[in-house]
Amino acid sequence: MIMELFSEIYSCYYQVLRHLLRSQDTLTIQDIRSRICGEGFEESLLSIIPKLESGTWNLFEKEGKLYHSRLSASFTAPVSDLEKAYLKALLSDPRMGLFLDQEQLDALGQMLASVTPLWRQEQFCDFDRFADGDPYEDENYRSHFRTLLKAQKQNRYVDIDYSSPKGNRVHHHYVPARLEYSAKNDKFRLLALKPAHLPHTLKRRRERMNTLPADACFKLELLNVSRIQSIQPLEKTLSSPVDIDAIIQRSYYKEPLRLRIVNRRNALERAMLHFANYEKNTVKIDEDTYECLIYYNQAMETELLIEVMSFGPMLTVLGNDRFLSLLKARLHSQMLLDSTDKTK
Amino acid sequence: MSDFQELIKSFPKTREYVRDFFVYGFKTRDEFRDKSPRTYDNERRRLESWLGSYVRKDYAPGGSNISLAIDSNLLDTNPLFRVWKTKSFTDNDIVLHFLILDLLSDGMKLTAEEITGRLLTEYEALFDIQTVRRKCNTYEKEGLLMKEKSGKTVVYSIDNSLTAWMHSNEGILDALAFYQMAGNFGVVGNHLTEQLDHPNRTFRVKHSFCVHTLEDEILFALLDAMNRKADVHLEMKSSKKGAVNTADCTPLKIFNSTRSGRRFLCGYVKKSRRFTCYRLDTVKAVIPLEISAEYEELQERLERNRRQLWGVSFQGGSGHHLDKLTMTIQALEPSEQYIVERLKREGRGGTVTRLEQNIYQYEIEVFDCNEMLPWIRTFTGRILSLKCTAKSVERCFYQDLQTMYQMYQTKKDGSESSPK
Numbered sequence: 001m002i003m004e005l006f007s008e009i010y011s012c013y014y015q016v017l018r019h020l021l022r023s024q025d026t027l028t029i030q031d032i033r034s035r036i037c038g039e040g041f042e043e044s045l046l047s048i049i050p051k052l053e054s055g056t057w058n059l060f061e062k063e064g065k066l067y068h069s070r071l072s073a074s075f076t077a078p079v080s081d082l083e084k085a086y087l088k089a090l091l092s093d094p095r096m097g098l099f100l101d102q103e104q105l106d107a108l109g110q111m112l113a114s115v116t117p118l119w120r121q122e123q124f125c126d127f128d129r130f131a132d133g134d135p136y137e138d139e140n141y142r143s144h145f146r147t148l149l150k151a152q153k154q155n156r157y158v159d160i161d162y163s164s165p166k167g168n169r170v171h172h173h174y175v176p177a178r179l180e181y182s183a184k185n186d187k188f189r190l191l192a193l194k195p196a197h198l199p200h201t202l203k204r205r206r207e208r209m210n211t212l213p214a215d216a217c218f219k220l221e222l223l224n225v226s227r228i229q230s231i232q233p234l235e236k237t238l239s240s241p242v243d244i245d246a247i248i249q250r251s252y253y254k255e256p257l258r259l260r261i262v263n264r265r266n267a268l269e270r271a272m273l274h275f276a277n278y279e280k281n282t283v284k285i286d287e288d289t290y291e292c293l294i295y296y297n298q299a300m301e302t303e304l305l306i307e308v309m310s311f312g313p314m315l316t317v318l319g320n321d322r323f324l325s326l327l328k329a330r331l332h333s334q335m336l337l338d339s340t341d342k343t344k
Numbered sequence: 345m346s347d348f349q350e351l352i353k354s355f356p357k358t359r360e361y362v363r364d365f366f367v368y369g370f371k372t373r374d375e376f377r378d379k380s381p382r383t384y385d386n387e388r389r390r391l392e393s394w395l396g397s398y399v400r401k402d403y404a405p406g407g408s409n410i411s412l413a414i415d416s417n418l419l420d421t422n423p424l425f426r427v428w429k430t431k432s433f434t435d436n437d438i439v440l441h442f443l444i445l446d447l448l449s450d451g452m453k454l455t456a457e458e459i460t461g462r463l464l465t466e467y468e469a470l471f472d473i474q475t476v477r478r479k480c481n482t483y484e485k486e487g488l489l490m491k492e493k494s495g496k497t498v499v500y501s502i503d504n505s506l507t508a509w510m511h512s513n514e515g516i517l518d519a520l521a522f523y524q525m526a527g528n529f530g531v532v533g534n535h536l537t538e539q540l541d542h543p544n545r546t547f548r549v550k551h552s553f554c555v556h557t558l559e560d561e562i563l564f565a566l567l568d569a570m571n572r573k574a575d576v577h578l579e580m581k582s583s584k585k586g587a588v589n590t591a592d593c594t595p596l597k598i599f600n601s602t603r604s605g606r607r608f609l610c611g612y613v614k615k616s617r618r619f620t621c622y623r624l625d626t627v628k629a630v631i632p633l634e635i636s637a638e639y640e641e642l643q644e645r646l647e648r649n650r651r652q653l654w655g656v657s658f659q660g661g662s663g664h665h666l667d668k669l670t671m672t673i674q675a676l677e678p679s680e681q682y683i684v685e686r687l688k689r690e691g692r693g694g695t696v697t698r699l700e701q702n703i704y705q706y707e708i709e710v711f712d713c714n715e716m717l718p719w720i721r722t723f724t725g726r727i728l729s730l731k732c733t734a735k736s737v738e739r740c741f742y743q744d745l746q747t748m749y750q751m752y753q754t755k756k757d758g759s760e761s762s763p764k
Contacts, residue, residue: 002482002485002486003486003564004486005355005428005529005531005532005560005561005564006354006355006428006431006561007431007486008431008432008433008437008438008441009441009486009488010428010429010431010535011351011429011430011431011433012426012429012430013351013433013438014438014441015429015538017438017442018442021442041350041393041394041396041426041430042392042393042394042396043350043393044350044393046350047350047351051435056435057435057438057439058439058467058468058469059438059439059442059443070443070446070467071442071443071446072446072449074449075442075445075446075449076449076504076507076508076511077445077488077507077539078445078487078488078489078502078503078504078506078507079487079506079507079510079536079539080486080487080488081486081487082486082487082532083487083532083535083536084487084506086529086532086533086536087536089528089529090519090523090527090533093523093527095522096519098519099515099516099518099519099522100513100515100516100519101515104513104515104516107509108509108516111505111506111509112506116571118528118529118532118564118567119528119529119567123567123570123597123598124528124597124598124600125597125598125599125600125650126600126601126602127599127600127601127653127654127655127656127692128601128602128603128604128655128690128692128719129602130689130690131688131689131690131692132685132688132689149518149546152546153545153546165682178546178547178548179522179546179547179548180547180548180549180550181522181525181526181547181548181549181550181552182549182550182551183526183549183550183551183552183602184550184551184602184603185550185551191548245418248417248418249418269367270604272367272368272369273367273553273555273604273605273606274603274604274605276366276367276414276553276554276555276605277416277550277551277552277553277605278415278416279413279414279415279417280369281369281400281402281411281413282368282369282370282411283370283402284370290370295415306722307603307722309721309722309724310603310718310719310721310722311718311721312717312718312721312744312745312747312748313744313747313748313751316751317752324752327752328752328754329725330724330725331724331725331748331749331752331754332725332754332755332756333725333726334724334725334726334727334745335749335754335755335756336756337674337725337726337727337728338745339756
C-alpha cells in the first residue's frame with residue numbers, strides 16, 4: 001500500500017482536467033482557457049493549453065476548433081487508500097455525530113471496516129484547549145446544529161430563543177450566515193445575520209432606487225450554539241445573497257493594532273506564529289526591531305488584548321489609541337492592586 | 345528564467361519558502377541568505393502563481409518583499425492546501441489516469457492486456473502493455489484500483505461504491521466541508537471535497553493555523569512510526585539559529601497548542617531517559633528505526649506524567665521535580681464571575697478556591713511553571729499576588745510587570761503618556 005500526501009493524483013491540473021472532461025458540451029479553446037484561469041494556478045494556462053492543442057494529452061476528440069471529451073459524463077475518481085484512512089479517522093471524532101446519524105455512521109464504518117485510520121484521537125493532545133467544550137453528544141445540541149446547517153444552506157430565516165452569557169434571554173429572527181468553530185474554545189458559534197434597523201429615509205431610498213447593497217441591511221451577531229434554547233425554521237428566505245465577508249471587513253477598525261516587536265527571547269518568531277491567524281503586515285525597522293499591523297474588529301478586541309498581554313514586555317503597543325488605552329487601563333489596575341497587596 | 349516550471353517534484357524544498365513568506369512576511373530577497381538569488385526568484389514566482397490572490401507586495405528599504413495576506417476570518421478553505429496540489433507528472437501519467445479510470449468505471453474487470461487494447465480501440469491511445477501494467481499496479485497500491493488473481497490472470501477493476509455513497513449523502517459532504525478546515529490532515533478532506541464537487545460555503549474556523557498543513561508530511565511519517573510502535577531518527581533545523589541537529593526517540597504523542605500555533609512531537613529519548621518535545625516545524629526528516637519493545641509502558645508513563653505538564657516542558661529551571669504556583673486574583677462578584685470561569689476552564693486542572701468576597705486563589709503543581717507565564721499575564725489588572733516555588737518565575741513576572749509600567753509610563757494616579 002502506498003499513501004502519499006504529495007501525489008499528482010490530487011494535483012490542481014488533474015482537478016481542472018477532470019472538470020473539463022466531465023463536460024459533455026463541445027468546448028472551444030476559449031472555454032477551456034477560461035476554466036483553467038478560474039481553477040488553475042496563474043501560469044497553468046501556459047503549460048496545459050499547448051498539451052491539449054498538440055494532442056499530447058489525447059483526452060479530447062478534436063473537430064476543427066472544437067473539443068469533445070473522450071470520457072463519459074459519469075466519470076468519477078475513486079477514493080484512494082489515503083482518503084479512506086482519513087475518513088476512518090474521522091469516524092472516531094465526537095463531532096461526526098453532528099453530521100451523520102447512527103445508521104449512516106454504521107454504514108460508513110462498514111464500508112471502511114478493513115481500513116486502518118490515518119490517526120487515532122488518543123495520538124493527539126490539544127494541551128491548552130478550554131475545558132468547557134460544546135456537548136456534541138447531546139441530542140438537543142445536535143438537533144439545533146442540524147437545523148442551523150440546513151437553514152444556512154437554504155438562506156432561511158430562523159426564530160432563535162437564546163440565553164446570552166450575561167444571563168439575558170434574547171428572542172430574534174436571524175439568517176444563519178456561517179457556523180464558526182473555535183479550536184481553542186472547542187465550540188461552535190453561529191455568525192447570524194440580523195435585519196438592521198435602517199433610518200427611515202435610507203429604507204425608502206433603497207425601496208425606490210434599489211441602491212443599497214443587501215449586506216448593508218443586516219448586522220452580524222455571534223451566538224454560541226450551545227446557548228441556543230430553541231430554534232424554529234421559518235418560511236421566509238433571503239431574497240438576495242448577502243456578502244458576509246464584506247460585512248466582516250467593514251467591521252474592522254480603520255486603524256489597525258500597531259505593535260513593535262524587539263526580537264529578544266525569540267519574540268518575533270513567537271509573535272508571527274501566534275498572530276498568523278489575523279490579517280497582518282510586518283515591516284522590518286532595523287536589525288532587531290519590527291513593526292506589525294494587525295487588523296481586527298470589536299468582537300476580537302478582548303481576545304487580542306489578552307493575546308498581546310501574554311507576551312508581556314516583548315511587544316510594545318504603539319496604537320491604535322483605543323487599544324493602547326485598554327492595555328494601559330489593565331496595567332493601571334494592576335499597579336493599584338500591587339500597592340494594595342503590599343499594604344496588607 | 346527559461347527553465348521555470350510551475351509544478352515541482354518534491355515538497356520539502358518549497359515548504360520552507362512558503363513558511364517563511366506566510367509566518368514572517370517581511371523578508372526581502374537579500375535576507376534569504378541560504379539560497380541563490382535564482383532559486384529565490386523561481387520559488388517566489390511559483391508562490392505568486394499558486395497563491396496569487398493572497399500575495400501582497402510591499403516596498404521596504406532593503407528591497408521589495410512579498411508576504412501572504414491571509415485573514416482566517418474570511419476563509420472557506422486553507423489557501424496553503426494549494427501547495428500540495430503542485431506535484432509534477434509526465435504526459436503518460438495524466439492521460440493514463442483519466443483513460444484507465446474511465447474505462448473501468450462501469451465495474452468491468454480487465455487484464456492489463458485488455459486495458460491496453462481497449463485504450464487503443466475506444467480512446468485512440470497507444471500505450472505499451474508494460475506502461476499500462478505499471479500504472480495499474482501503482483493505482484492498486486494507492487487504492488484506486490482493485491487487483492484480483494484468478495489462476496495466472498490478473499484483472500483490475502474499480503469499486504466506486506464509497507464514492508457513490510458519499511455523493512448521495514449530504515451529511516458526509518457537510519462533514520468534509522467542516523473537517524477540511526478544522527481537523528488533522530485537512531488537505532485530504534480538501535481533496536475529497538474537490539473530488540465530490542462540494543466546496544465549503546458553511547463553515548469558518550477560528551484558532552486553526554493554516555501553516556500547520558506544511559508539516560503534514562512530517563506528521564504523516566511520525567504517525568506511521570507511532571502506529572508501528574517504531575523508534576525514529578529525527579533531523580531538525582532550529583528555527584532560531586538555523587543549526588542542524590538530530591535525535592533518536594520513541595514517538596508517543598502529538599502535542600498541539602491552539603493558542604500559540606505550535607505543534608510538537610512528544611517522544612522518549614533513551615539516551616537521556618527523558619520525555620522530550622520537538623517542534624514539528626523544525627523537523628526536516630523522519631527516519632524509522634526498530635520497533636520499540638517498551639512502547640506501551642512508555643505511553644502509560646507519559647499519561648501519568650501529563651497530569652503535571654502545563655505545556656511541553658518536563659523539567660523546570662528550579663531543580664525541583666515539581667513546582668507549585670499560587671495566584672490570588674480579584675474578581676468582583678457577581679459581575680466578574682466570568683474571570684473565575686476562565687480560571688476553571690483554562691486552568692488545566694488547577695484548583696480554584698474562593699478565599700473571601702471578590703478574592704479567589706488558583707493553585708497548581710507542574711513540572712515547569714515558567715511555561716505558565718504567558719497565561720498568567722492574561723490576568724494582568726486582577727492579580728493580587730503570585731507565588732511560586734520556582735523563584736525565577738516569580739521574579740520574571742514582577743520584573744516584566746515593572747518593565748511594562750515603565751514602557752507605558754503607568755502611574756498610580758492614572759495620568760497618561762505614550763509608550764517609550
